[in-house]
Each structure stands twice: as C-alpha cells, then as structure tokens.
Amino acid sequence: MVKRVLMIAYHYPPMSGGSGIHRTLAFTRYLPQHGWQPLVLTVHPRAYEDIGAEDDPPHVPVHRSFALDSSRHLALRGRYLELLAQPDRWISWWLGAVPAGLRLIRKYRPDAIWSSYPIATAHLIALSLHRLSGIPWIADQRDPMVDTGYPPDPRRRRIHGWIEQQAMRQAAAVVCATPGALQRLGQRHGCANAQRLVLIENGYDESSFIDAETAPAPATSPNGPFTLLHSGVIYPSERDPGPLFAALAKLRNEGRLAPSDFRLRLRASAHDDHLRALMQRHPGAADLVELAPPLPHREALAEMLGADGLLLLQAANCNDQIPAKLYEYLRADRPLLALADAAGDTAAALRHAGIHTIGQLDNASDIAAQLMRFLQLCRTKQAPRAAPSLILSHSRAARTRQLAALLDRASAQEPT
Structure with a gap:
C-alpha cells in the first residue's frame, strides 16, 4: 500500500x-x-x-x-x-x-x-x-x-x-x-x-554523476599544471582561505610552486571580490589562483570527475557540520586534500573513509607542508581513495x- x-x-x-x-x-x-x-x-x-x-x-x-x-x-x-x-x-x-x-x-x-x-x-x-x-x-x-x-x-x-x-x-x-x-x-x-x-x-546522487559523465568538462591540457579544484561557496569565516593564500605565496616565493606546474581553481566561490582582496595581502598567491564562474550542476560534477585533485575547506567554528560536497568529492574518486580542524566531523568522516591528506585550515605552515605532501602522493599515484563500498553507502x-x-x-x- x-x-x-x-x-x-x-x-x-x-x-x-x-x-x-x-x-x-x-x-x-x-x-x-x-x-x-x-x-x-x-x-x-x-x-x-x-x-x-x-x-x-x-x-x-x-x-x-x-x-x-x-x-x-x-x-x-x-x-x-x-x-x-x-x-x-x-x-x-x-x-x-x-x-x-x-x-x-x-x-x-x-x-x-x-x-x-x-x-x-x-x-x-x-x-x-x-x-x-x-x-x-x-x-x-x-x-x-x-x-x-x-x-x-x-x-x-x-x-x-x-x-x-x-x-x-x-x-x-x-x-x-x-x-x-x-x-x-x-x-x-x-x-x-x-x-x-x-x-x-x-x-551524492548517482544518477547525476552518470549524467555528468557525458557532460563536457572545462578544457584542460594533458601537459598543463596540476589543477586543484574547490567547487562551491567559500564563506569568509567558515572556510577562510587566508592562511591557504599565505601558504601559496610562501611556496611561490620560495620557488617550490610555479604557475607552470600548479593551479588552484576556486569555482563559484560567491565571494570573488573578498578573495581578490585577500590575495592582494599575499603577493605571489594570485599567480597560482584562478577564480572561476559558476557552472550548472551537471557540468560542475563533470569538472570534479576530471580534476587532478579536489580541495575541501571547513573551519573549526563548523566542527558540527560536514560540507555536502564532501560526498560528491568521494564519489568523484579523485585525490582529495582537506583543510579542516582535526577534531571536527569533517575530518572524522574523511578519516573513516581512509583519507589522511588533511591539514589545518588556520595554519599556513601546516597547509604548505600538507599541500606539498599531497602533490607528491598524487605524482606517485599513492593518494588515498575511499573504498567503493563506503562510497556507495553515501x-x-x-x-x-x-x-x-x-x-x-x-x-x-x-x-x-
């Protein structure tokens, strides 16, 4: 009935x-x-x-x-x-x-x-x-x-x-x-x-991913820089990227990252003007960051599926919350770097999924270290991925x- x-x-x-x-x-x-x-x-x-x-x-x-x-x-x-x-x-x-x-x-x-x-x-x-x-x-x-x-x-x-x-x-x-x-x-x-x-x-919705697999993703070059993608809103307080930009500026100025080998794409941040102002405080970061406009959901998922790596941000003041995109990231099955508080639900969910590439969102030195470690794991194809059975449960x-x-x-x- x-x-x-x-x-x-x-x-x-x-x-x-x-x-x-x-x-x-x-x-x-x-x-x-x-x-x-x-x-x-x-x-x-x-x-x-x-x-x-x-x-x-x-x-x-x-x-x-x-x-x-x-x-x-x-x-x-x-x-x-x-x-x-x-x-x-x-x-x-x-x-x-x-x-x-x-x-x-x-x-x-x-x-x-x-x-x-x-x-x-x-x-x-x-x-x-x-x-x-x-x-x-x-x-x-x-x-x-x-x-x-x-x-x-x-x-x-x-x-x-x-x-x-x-x-x-x-x-x-x-x-x-x-x-x-x-x-x-x-x-x-x-x-x-x-x-x-x-x-x-x-x-995540499996039917949306099946549909996204036939959608055109933004053009990329096989010989282009490693693209780390953050897809979605970046709240100034809850996902403050200031320390991340400081880490990028430090790595750029030290010659450890260059525009020819690394690109951070911030897709549909909803706060582009705020992010531009933040980057001005950290000379060198702007060379490595791309602010990209929103895409329809189908095309946004297609971009996740084709990204070299995915970035998740979650501050300690949101420890009782998990960004909805985490589940889409897991389904996209791409290397994932999270910048989140170790005591929060977001980090706990990632650890449960076997993802240990996690840094502290409020610590520029730790971000720099974890980003370089993450890139090395990706280059050697050792970046952790979630088990298919766990992905299906989400x-x-x-x-x-x-x-x-x-x-x-x-x-x-x-x-x-």
Missing part, C-alpha cells in the same frame, strides 16, 4: 543553487521506490533570488504557495521592519502555506509531514499543520538552528530556540546530518528528548532508504 508524505521545503526547483535542493530533490525522487508518494509544498518562484532550469521530478505533485522575500518585496529604500524577517525573510510563506497545506491534507490524506531547515519558516508551517491535523511530523534539521553566537541577532536566536524546542517536543523525529549536530542537540534537550534524534547524512538512494524507514516508524505511531 502506497503511503503519502507532505514535504515542506523552501529549497526546491526552479531555485538555483544550494545543497538543500539536492537533498529534498533526491528524497522526492527515490521515496516512491520504498512505498512513499511525496507531495511537495514549496514557495512561489518569486521568493527565489536565482532561478535555474532544472525541472521538478516527474509524478510528484508540487504546490507553490504565496511567499515574499522581505528584503526584496517589503523593503523601502533598502530597509524593512525586523519583525518581517523573523524567524527569517520568508515568514510571509507561513500565511499562504498553512491554508494550502490544510487543503492538501484534506485532498491527499498524507500519513506523515516532513519539513526541511535551514529556512526556519518551513518548520513553523509543519508545526502548525501537525497541531491542526495530528499527522506525525519529521523535522529535517540537518544543521543546528542555534549555536554559540548563532544566529547573531538575539531575537532571532530566541525564536530559533523556541522552534527547535517545539520540534524536540512534538515531532516524531528530528533528523540531523552530522554526528556532532546530533550530539549537540541531545545535550541541549536532555536524554529523554534525545531519543527522537536520528542521523541521516547528506550524500548515495542519496541509501539516505532515502533511511528516511523511508523513519517514515514507516513515524506513521505507525498513534495520532496525536
């Missing part, structure tokens, strides 16, 4: 960019294989700043309800009331989504409700629909809603804390994407509530199997 789940997600096509899209999209794609039919409740496309070309998955009913972005639609001379952006800039979505969700519940009679953070309004919508219908709710928290100094605005931090508390009390399960986030949430809410916590990590299809089992358990509970 096919069951239905109402999935409330801000990140959904035609929005462009964001790992949240790929997580939700994969769940909607693979859940039918496990006896669950998704119904998606998302925002009207006007709420998105960037629109992409990717279509909705076939055979998935998608309802787009009223939603505005306060910073663009409710601002006067670039300013808007703070109240119109609590818990986030899309709080107006709640006004349209709750009535729309009730109509969908009456029409389709779903067996479960699922909502996805980091747009906190999605959890508010799910909480409201759960209270009004009694249908079991699963909160896909992914990363922490509240942390030390996050959100920076005290009022928003209090509201986020209240939403998190409601999820821990009323949701059938709260899902985190990393062990650290799971542990932190359990510590905040006590052992009794911690029984609701479930780990479902991010992953597929989105495997993650969806976990979610389907969780939905089965939640829907079997007595209605509240």
